[in-house]
Amino acid sequence: MEPGKSAQHTAFAAAYDEHVARIYRYHYYRLHNRERAEDLTSQTFLKAWERFDSFDSSKGTVSVWLYRIARNTLIDDVRRLHPSEDLGDAAERIPSGEDVMNNAIAREAMERARALLERLTPEQREVVQLRLWDELSYAEIAEMTGKSESASKMAFSRGLATLRKQAGPLAILLLLIPFIHS
């Protein structure tokens, strides 16, 4: 392997080690299915490796780049399995309680979270999910979704305001509950 390839290989390995758990959670939070989350995580990194040549760090972080690939992978997968879903809805997909097959408590929490998120617009929903579930910064959300940072903040703020008005302040916590992990 030529030196450039070797360096690239090392860089990709580092990116993998740093992000694999986060990318897995990104998929898991939206599917609540361990096997499918693993499958989509695999697909995400396989695609990333295939395209690592084209990654330009001057145009964005590897983190956001990976999340973008994860997002597209998720959209493709949801389109494939649920062709009736709006094509734009996959990225802000809310797992239903039915997706949670093996954890009754998580299932109940997920149903509550789902009911809350359904009150938001798709744009607000995706931003709220990326911020609360994936813990992305507004700058990262902006880069990932193609919106401005201020627009992302605005969408988040309006989303929370909607939830607070309609469901009370504890509703916001409910969005966090299914995804708290140590």
Add this chain to the structure above:
Amino acid sequence: MPTPSLERVRAVLDDLYAIDPALREYGTDLEDAVRTLLASKPDVDVNSQFVASLRKKLIQPAPVRTSFSLMPKFSLPMMIPVAAVGVIAVVAAMVVTQPGLLRMNGGSPSQPNTNTLALNSLTVTKVGANGFGNLAHNGGAGEDASMISARPQSGGGGPAYGMGGGGTAMAVPAPAMAPLADGATEEQEAEYAKRMANTSMIAPGEPGSYTYERFRYSYDGTLPELASSVDVFRRVKQSISAGSLANTSIGFMNLGSFGNTKLQQFTLTQGGSYGYQIYVDLNEGMVNINQDWNSWPHPEALPCVPEGPCGYQMESSDVPEDGVITGIADAFLSEHGISKDSYGAPVVDRRWSIVQPYMRGTPGALTTDMRVRWAPDTMNVVYPVQINGMTAYDSSGFPYGLSVTVSIREKKVTSVWNLMTLQYESSAYDALTDAKLILDIASRGDVYSAPFGQDSAERIIDRKLGEPTIVLMQSWHQTSNGMGEEILVPALRFPIVKDGETNDYRDAVMVPLVKELAQPIYTIMEKGMGGGVLMNQGTTATPPPATTDPAVVAPAPAVMPKQ
């Protein structure tokens, strides 16, 4: 001292307060709720085995840690010679102390090596009944069976959307619905959406609705004789002694100064072209061999032509017959002194050929991307573990054991996995003998899936099962201290009768014969929640399968009495 999770939640709460200061007045409530709910957090930790496996697939094994861990502050250029010296010293020690472990030298490449990996000969030690603890105990009813590796491969076996899908096997909607290629144009996306809308998956008269395929298996023959107890096998991690580094000097420091050190893992890298890395885990009693990334050609690094074929891509016709592939694997094992004595006849994994028609661009279909017309670069050969005349399979029904990957392009072995010591303990457990329950589980494909008829979106495809045989099923058991350990449990393996084209990825349905592992998940949930667990939005738990799907589970076939 707050847990890290709580700190993270607090950080998010602070973020919320910054946007909406009025939330602060509810801060105590929020934090109290968090504390309470932390105890019921769902498992969202990524599986370390999955991470390691994917890393291996993408990258190669992680760097050697043993020698490195002794000197964490050293820079990489210094660590490499240090590691090399350490490994050389230790391998020398191993050759002295364990001459039969793994032949590193001797035996030319063209000359079969007769000095075999002595520790991979099978031994079984019997221990008392229920000696491995509660096999279903993993801390909570809902998590019990999650430790059983239910997923045969991508898209198969595990619960799918909605109401499970052990029987959904390949979650491919229809042959013509090849996935939209990455980087598709807007026109392609529009066409794709149109095709989706036109597909028969959309129920007539129900715009926007969908169906998914789910297999329902039935067996109308006789079950084999089932004993009231069965032996479960647990692999004993046989630590391999490799001496110590205590007296090793590496020129600029004395490793012995650390005292009481023990070598746990090491990696050897073979020089020259087509070299290998040999990873030895002395604690686990396991050896993995992989192609050395740096010394093998990488045609896949060539760029693909958009919308055209990739020059390096293999076609179906490039894949040789099974005998050729197993011959390459056999020769490699023989050359490197790896005994096959404790394994059954090799099986070539050709399951990719089930997937392939559904990935290929069919005439008239949208996908013209030739990249999806693939055949794999490598083929996997499995030499199944055999204990007491029973062959081991994974939970998808595919043979489980020593795995050898052969490069079709290079006609060489690229990796060997699961080469491990075969020391097992066996312990008797109560067996599942309830024919009705066995057939109920079999009908749904596994213990995870919900009964049929709960989801109007499911489209049931009936499949017949052939006569079952008693085999061993590889599974994972979580010990009381949270560690995972591999077990082999007796199971009924029902071959799936496949007539005509099918996207059912599995060859067989597996039903574990250990009573405590054979409880359908939904019945465990019912118990755990006092019968009130939600199975669907707004509905309560379903009745037992005998009433939901009597056609499959009744009448129960005769079970031959134990002699």
